[in-house]
Amino acid sequence: MRRLVLSAALLALASGCMKSEEKATPPPLDGQLEPVANPHQPGDFEPLPDPEAQGGSVGRQPRRLTVSQLDAAIFQAVGRRWVTPSGDGIDARATSLGRADYALVASENTEPNLVFAKFLEDGARYVCLEQAKAEVAQTNPALRTLSRTLPGTWGDLRKLTDAQVREYLVYNSTRFWGSPLAGDELTRWVNLFTQAAARVETVTTNPKPRHQALAVVCIAMLTDSRFITY
Amino acid sequence: MKKNRHDETANPGRRTFLKAAAGFMGSTLLGGLPFRAFAQAAELAPADRCFVFVYFAGGWDQLLAFDPRDPAEFTADRASETKILPGYNLINDSRFLDRPILPAELAGKPRSNIEFGPAVGDSLAAHYDLMTVIRGINMNTLGHEVGYRYFLTGKLPIGSAARGSSTATEIVGQMKPRVPIASIAYNIESYNDRYGGYANALRVSRRDDLLLTLRASNDKLDSEIEKQLLDFRGQPVTCEEAAYGARGVGTTYGNSQEQMRLVQSQGLDQAFNFLSTTNPEMAAVRARYGLDNQAAVDGERGRAALVATALKKGIAQCVTINLTGNLDTHFGTQLTHANNQRRGFDALANLVADLRESDHPSGGKFIDHTTIMVFSEFSRTPLINAAGGRDHHLCNSCLLIGAGIKHNYVFGRSGDIGMSPGTFDLRTGAADPNGENIFPEHVIATVLASAGLDYSITRVDPLRPILA
Numbered sequence: 001m002r003r004l005v006l007s008a009a010l011l012a013l014a015s016g017c018m019k020s021e022e023k024a025t026p027p028p029l030d031g032q033l034e035p036v037a038n039p040h041q042p043g044d045f046e047p048l049p050d051p052e053a054q055g056g057s058v059g060r061q062p063r064r065l066t067v068s069q070l071d072a073a074i075f076q077a078v079g080r081r082w083v084t085p086s087g088d089g090i091d092a093r094a095t096s097l098g099r100a101d102y103a104l105v106a107s108e109n110t111e112p113n114l115v116f117a118k119f120l121e122d123g124a125r126y127v128c129l130e131q132a133k134a135e136v137a138q139t140n141p142a143l144r145t146l147s148r149t150l151p152g153t154w155g156d157l158r159k160l161t162d163a164q165v166r167e168y169l170v171y172n173s174t175r176f177w178g179s180p181l182a183g184d185e186l187t188r189w190v191n192l193f194t195q196a197a198a199r200v201e202t203v204t205t206n207p208k209p210r211h212q213a214l215a216v217v218c219i220a221m222l223t224d225s226r227f228i229t230y
Numbered sequence: 231m232k233k234n235r236h237d238e239t240a241n242p243g244r245r246t247f248l249k250a251a252a253g254f255m256g257s258t259l260l261g262g263l264p265f266r267a268f269a270q271a272a273e274l275a276p277a278d279r280c281f282v283f284v285y286f287a288g289g290w291d292q293l294l295a296f297d298p299r300d301p302a303e304f305t306a307d308r309a310s311e312t313k314i315l316p317g318y319n320l321i322n323d324s325r326f327l328d329r330p331i332l333p334a335e336l337a338g339k340p341r342s343n344i345e346f347g348p349a350v351g352d353s354l355a356a357h358y359d360l361m362t363v364i365r366g367i368n369m370n371t372l373g374h375e376v377g378y379r380y381f382l383t384g385k386l387p388i389g390s391a392a393r394g395s396s397t398a399t400e401i402v403g404q405m406k407p408r409v410p411i412a413s414i415a416y417n418i419e420s421y422n423d424r425y426g427g428y429a430n431a432l433r434v435s436r437r438d439d440l441l442l443t444l445r446a447s448n449d450k451l452d453s454e455i456e457k458q459l460l461d462f463r464g465q466p467v468t469c470e471e472a473a474y475g476a477r478g479v480g481t482t483y484g485n486s487q488e489q490m491r492l493v494q495s496q497g498l499d500q501a502f503n504f505l506s507t508t509n510p511e512m513a514a515v516r517a518r519y520g521l522d523n524q525a526a527v528d529g530e531r532g533r534a535a536l537v538a539t540a541l542k543k544g545i546a547q548c549v550t551i552n553l554t555g556n557l558d559t560h561f562g563t564q565l566t567h568a569n570n571q572r573r574g575f576d577a578l579a580n581l582v583a584d585l586r587e588s589d590h591p592s593g594g595k596f597i598d599h600t601t602i603m604v605f606s607e608f609s610r611t612p613l614i615n616a617a618g619g620r621d622h623h624l625c626n627s628c629l630l631i632g633a634g635i636k637h638n639y640v641f642g643r644s645g646d647i648g649m650s651p652g653t654f655d656l657r658t659g660a661a662d663p664n665g666e667n668i669f670p671e672h673v674i675a676t677v678l679a680s681a682g683l684d685y686s687i688t689r690v691d692p693l694r695p696i697l698a
Binding site for chain 1: 410411426427428430432433443447448449450451452454455458459462463465468479480482483484486487489490493
């Protein structure tokens with residue numbers, strides 16, 4: 001009897017220790033946001049206040065990224081840090097961008113003032129042009145950051161289909177801002193890209209500066225208010 | 231702790247009402263106007279009221295500057311009694327008088343009521359008709375950091391840690407000027423303890439730092455693509471962008487970007503390229519400030535030219551500048567100190583002459599719209615030490631020039647024994663044994679009041695006899 005009880009207890013313990021089988025979630029595809037069903041039903045939550053009565057929006061005000069957040073965000077979005085070989089870059093400009101030095105300034109200034117706008121523009125141009133140059137030479141799309149959706153080898157960007165251009169822009173907007181471009185705004189960005197792509201083909205230099213077509217989209221997205229706010 | 235006197239003449243109710251009315255009108259007029267249209271409609275224009283804070287680093291000898299003594303009266307023989315030795319004869323250089331400077335009477339102006347020390351020089355002294363000198367200021371400290379932070383903020387630091395905001399920050403915070411860089415702090419500290427980031431000074435340690443901010447990026451796209459990018463950014467914003475920009479940060483960022491493009495489109499960095507031979511405007515600047523080489527551009531005269539350019543081009547409203555240094559002369563000769571002061575005063579004279587001759591778009595000359603405060607952290611002992619230099623001294627003086635203040639005027643005095651800080655009836659300026667000391671906060675309150683700004687942060691009344 002005692003042996004029977006012991007065996008039963010062991011079985012019970014063994015079953016208790018077994019984990020339920022976890023279902024592995026496949027990694028999301030690049031540039032795609034998996035749609036999430038709305039878990040809320042009408043009546044089980046308090047409705048948000050009327051935006052019109054709240055100055056046009058609800059919730060907290062957007063905030064500007066701190067310098068550390070900006071550094072990490074540029075690295076994640078573009079694929080490289082803003083650091084030049086001469087030592088200039090986000091570390092050298094951190095104080096101007098608002099970082100506290102804890103000697104004279106004890107709290108980080110996250111005001112997006114003229115100096116911040118100026119140096120962010122400088123940084124965006126540097127990292128985007130450098131990254132775009134590197135990606136033109138990279139034939140493996142998986143190793144690219146900005147042009148991951150483009151074919152392995154590409155030359156004349158005018159030959160991309162409209163669907164490819166839109167996929168490229170939606171991918172990058174999701175990468176930079178966390179929200180995909182859509183509708184009329186997507187069409188505006190398509191125009192920017194196709195104009196730049198057309199322009200670089202008219203340039204007589206050899207090789208043609210095709211990286212600038214990628215860079216201009218990157219610069220515009222990196223200096224957009226959606227990139228620096230959260 | 232001394233009590234602040236009750237201010238009979240101030241009328242806070244009226245001032246508060248006017249400020250509230252101005253704020254309401256400003257928000258009503260500008261709030262509904264898209265910034266793009268506003269920025270495009272408005273060219274960069276100089277602020278109607280400008281301020282320059284000029285710092286002489288190291289602690290100046292006020293006997294050589296703004297509180298001189300007659301060497302015939304304060305002789306070496308009497309030094310043990312007076313504790314004052316002007317030492318002008320020890321400078322022994324033909325560029326410096328051996329007595330105080332009494333500037334020549336200007337045509338159509340009354341004779342000077344101000345005597346200057348030999349280091350001030352004739353060129354700055356000649357602007358006596360625009361000046362007020364405040365003497366007998368009690369600095370309450372003999373520490374360099376404490377002294378200049380006290381004068382920067384108008385509040386005595388805690389230990390050596392500054393309290394409150396810099397005066398320039400206070401001015402910008404209250405006035406909210408429509409210039410791209412409201413306040414520039416050149417090689418000097420700046421503090422902001424109660425205003426938004428818009429009031430922060432752009433801190434630069436040299437001219438190149440300022441140029442870097444004003445200059446377009448070195449990483450350029452093809453010119454046609456640059457135009458496409460510019461046009462793209464100028465297109466109407468979408469609903470999502472508008473949601474981010476509806477409040478706070480998005481709007482501010484958009485405005486900052488517009489300002490940046492406005493500044494860069496005007497090539498303002500070229501306005502500071504004083505050695506340029508292609509820009510005809512620079513020849514006049516070089517001639518006025520004596521900028522014939524890079525060393526001069528990087529020195530006191532170049533800094534004075536930078537201040538004038540920043541104000542006249544409408545780039546900044548307030549400039550706080552460390553104009554000259556090497557004044558902490560515990561050792562060495564009187565000539566060393568006098569030379570170092572003279573470089574600063576000559577540069578300052580160039581700046582004042584430039585501002586008094588340049589037309590302001592609102593009418594009058596620039597000096598009619600500009601208040602200049604010249605200060606140092608403390609002064610130097612009235613007696614010469616065993617090493618031939620002078621040590622730190624408590625009693626200080628300072629100079630105010632330009633708009634909002636009385637001209638050709640001296641307020642306060644230091645004692646005839648040991649140049650001690652005096653006590654005064656601050657409502658009249660008369661010496662009064664039962665009166666109060668003059669502190670830096672009185673000077674700061676006066677500067678703020680000279681532009682009709684709220685000076686309550688200083689917790690004292692301004693020196694009303696100085697106000698114009």
